[in-house]
Amino acid sequence: MVQKKQAAAGPDTEPKKRRRVGFSPADTGVEANECINIYLVSSKEEVDSPDISCVKPVDLNDFIDGDGKIYGYQGLKINVWINSISLHSYADITYQSTTNGEKGITDLKSALQNIFAETIVENKEEFLQTFSTQRDFIRNMVSDGEVMQSGATDGSSNNAEVVSSDLQVIRMQIGSPNAGLLYSRLVPLVLLFVDGSNPIDVTDPDWHLYLLIQKKEDKEDPLYRIVGFTAIYKFFRYPDRLRMRLSQILVLPSFQGKGLGTYLVEVVNNVAVAENVYDLTVEEPSEKFQHIRTCVDINRLLAFDPIKPAIDSAVQTLTKGKLSKRAQIPRFTPPLNAIEKVRESLKINKKHFLNCWEILIYLALDPIDKYMEDYTSVITNHVRSDILGKDIETPKKQVVDVPSEYEPETSFVVFKSLNGEEGNTNVQVDENKPDQEQQLKQLVDERIREIKLVAEKVSKISPKA
Ligand SMILES: CC(=O)SCCNC(=O)CCNC(=O)[C@H](O)C(C)(C)COP(=O)(O)OP(=O)(O)OC[C@H]1O[C@@H](n2cnc3c(N)ncnc32)[C@H](O)[C@@H]1OP(=O)(O)O
Secondary structure (H helix, E strand, C coil), X not given: CEEECCCCCCHHHCCCCCCCCCCCCCCCCEEHHHHEEEEEECCHHHCCCCCCCCECCCCHHHHCCCCCEECCEECCEEEEEEECCCCCEEEEEEECEECCCCCCCCCHHHHHHHHHHHHECCCHHHHHHHHHHCCCHHHHHCCCCEEEEECCCCCCHHHCCCCHHHEEEEEEECCCCCHHHHHHHHHHHHHHHCCCCCCCCCCCCCEEEEEEEEEECCCCCCEEEEEEEEEEEEEEECCCEEEEEEEEEEECHHHCCCCHHHHHHHHHHHHHHHCCCCCEEECCCCHHHHHHHHHHHHHHHHCCHHHHHHHHHHHHHHHHCCHXXXXXXXXXXXXXXXXXXXXXXXXXXXXXXXXXXXXXXXXXXXXXXXXXXXXXXXXXXXXXXXXXXXXXXXXXXXXXECCCCCCHHHCEEEEECCCCHHHHHHHHCHHHHHHHHHHHHXXXXXXXXXXXXXXXXXXXXXXXX
């Protein structure tokens, strides 16, 4: 796995005479992000092939103990190959020399094990063999899983670029035979590509994996490969319902942007509806995932007739007069019965529905340019009350910056209020007002940008929207 290479000596690199000094220069280390390249490959021919480009992980520095740097090597280069069929990996490590300086020599083996654990294979030949010996790993692992979807969904897999007839979504309860082993091989991918994620607890049977499998006809037996997956937690809601929480979702880098994330979300939505859970929520969605999820849900909401009268009524109020001139702008939230119907029928929870509601109104305003000023006042109103709402809900403790001769970041006091009035501090301190207005405007601009992005996307997919 480790090879020591001589420094390349070309015509321009004629060895120059160097003055010998009694000490070596300080070792500043090299960032893991700079010296490690990751490649996802599905055949042994792809290993070392110049045609295969490396994929971009979240942040490799996080996996190196200390400051994220590797010390003690000159000319270090680590190429990690991940077999996307068997999920084994192999690290090809090369460097010119090592120096045992002040920071020592980083133990590369244990650093790589922090990420790849037991999936890493020491010997290259052995790794190359996994393409044939473990060819049916995924097929064997999912053989007792439950097929939740085969081929296209009823929804908008009009998006998917990969032929949907090759796709299957298979569900496995984490406690079932094979699911734990399969997930343990997926963990390196989770760590590498899902920002801020932690492995799920494979001893908790309430976790389910939804595996997005591509089944390719190949010689006599089809070849199964994982192109994505999501981990969903099913938990109890008093008195007699279950809720689903999507906690991790990954589409492998080379398959991203082809509609597969959308496809997986559609399948999970269908399961939530079919199993009549209380609702489906998402744990800390990334901005990109939130966008995809919102696009999917807007399409579902546009086709959901029971909320149409409520949208029409909100649009009527908004288009009646100059809202932005009014002293008090009404809050454009959906009626409670609409919130309830959407949760019960589509399994969309209230918080996410409120986000979608703003977009539904935007889409219904025609022509939007005529009403944009009023619409922006509505969004400003929502953003402002979101901020105030959050402040009011915070515990009765707050951190206040105080003038100090010390480091500004370390100078603050925490005080506890007895009556909880601190919630409004942000809006009461007049000195900060211009600053607050500026921040509010930024948040509103950001929100309008998100709304427009979803609206454009949805209109492109279903131009009638
Ligand atoms: C709870 C959590 O886990 S949050 C963390 C989410 N996970 C991650 O961030 C891990 C890394 N990222 C990923 O795994 C994936 O990118 C996901 C899961 C976020 C999304 O999956 P993808 O398959 O890439 O999404 P999908 O292809 O459906 O949509 C992404 C974009 O591709 C576009 N797209 C969809 N189909 C096509 C197509 N046929 N051709 C070109 N582009 C397409 C979509 O329009 C969308 O673009 P948009 O952002 O402009 O709307």
